[in-house]
Amino acid sequence: MRDRESGYGSTGDREGCPVEYTLDVIGGKWKGVLLYHMIDGTKRFNEFKRICPSISQRMLTLQLRELEEDGIVHREVFHQVPPKVEYSLTEFGQTLTPIILLMKEWGSKFQQNSECSIES
Amino acid sequence: MRDRESGYGSTGDREGCPVEYTLDVIGGKWKGVLLYHMIDGTKRFNEFKRICPSISQRMLTLQLRELEEDGIVHREVFHQVPPKVEYSLTEFGQTLTPIILLMKEWGSKFQQNSECSIES
DNA sequence: TGGTATAGTATCAATTTGTATACTAAGGAG
DNA sequence: CTCCTTAGTATACAAATTGATACTATACCA
Numbered sequence: 001m002r003d004r005e006s007g008y009g010s011t012g013d014r015e016g017c018p019v020e021y022t023l024d025v026i027g028g029k030w031k032g033v034l035l036y037h038m039i040d041g042t043k044r045f046n047e048f049k050r051i052c053p054s055i056s057q058r059m060l061t062l063q064l065r066e067l068e069e070d071g072i073v074h075r076e077v078f079h080q081v082p083p084k085v086e087y088s089l090t091e092f093g094q095t096l097t098p099i100i101l102l103m104k105e106w107g108s109k110f111q112q113n114s115e116c117s118i119e120s
Numbered sequence: 121m122r123d124r125e126s127g128y129g130s131t132g133d134r135e136g137c138p139v140e141y142t143l144d145v146i147g148g149k150w151k152g153v154l155l156y157h158m159i160d161g162t163k164r165f166n167e168f169k170r171i172c173p174s175i176s177q178r179m180l181t182l183q184l185r186e187l188e189e190d191g192i193v194h195r196e197v198f199h200q201v202p203p204k205v206e207y208s209l210t211e212f213g214q215t216l217t218p219i220i221l222l223m224k225e226w227g228s229k230f231q232q233n234s235e236c237s238i239e240s
Numbered sequence: 241t242g243g244t245a246t247a248g249t250a251t252c253a254a255t256t257t258g259t260a261t262a263c264t265a266a267g268g269a270g
Numbered sequence: 271c272t273c274c275t276t277a278g279t280a281t282a283c284a285a286a287t288t289g290a291t292a293c294t295a296t297a298c299c300a
Binding site for chain 4: 046
Binding site: 029055080 | 257258259260265266267268
């Protein structure tokens, strides 16, 4: 598990914490998107690169590793040449799908430029 | 509305986008928490400071302003002395409550140290 | 005249996050 | 012998986010 230094004192001021905890797990810039793509099955490293080309290799690695550390994602290495690594949701990770899907619905519903949006 | 330069090309690789859009709106380090506390009614600036003392005054201002810019939160200034400013969810902001509540549920369920979570 | 309260700003420093580029390993193809 | 592939690391750097501290305005209260 990753470090979670919440910095809370012992004063019991943690009412907002569950939400904060959840956002800590899925709130990374790319995590929700990666999770979303794993809902419909296992994905390989380069598949992610193809699906979201705007994420750099380094960030992809880092975000996937954090998800792995949090027990959300299972990483399976196939010792082949060329190498093959598959990423999938763990059982624990699956418990997040309702949230992700709800976020997807909300996003589709309210995103203005739902089709093009590429400017100038 | 805030800038949203997604940096996507014109290749239509935006399947993950709704999730990304949603996270862009509520994914700020403190936004989910602030939203969560506004679900049960209007909050004043100092109430937020009391509820989550680990957020600095500056960040509180910034995050609330972003939520305001995104049309999620309504900010009402009362010209009194000492000043009073009330923050509440807009109608649009209310559409986010299912997500926030789901995140709260998930968080409460899986957070290890749940010693002092929600009162309710 | 000074202190209290609220809701902020302003400024700078530190931390976190992200990007770009080059590099590795290992086996097979040419 | 060199190039191709995949799934990364290593390094250097830039940008964005966050934090710490001090400061403002205004009216009331003593």
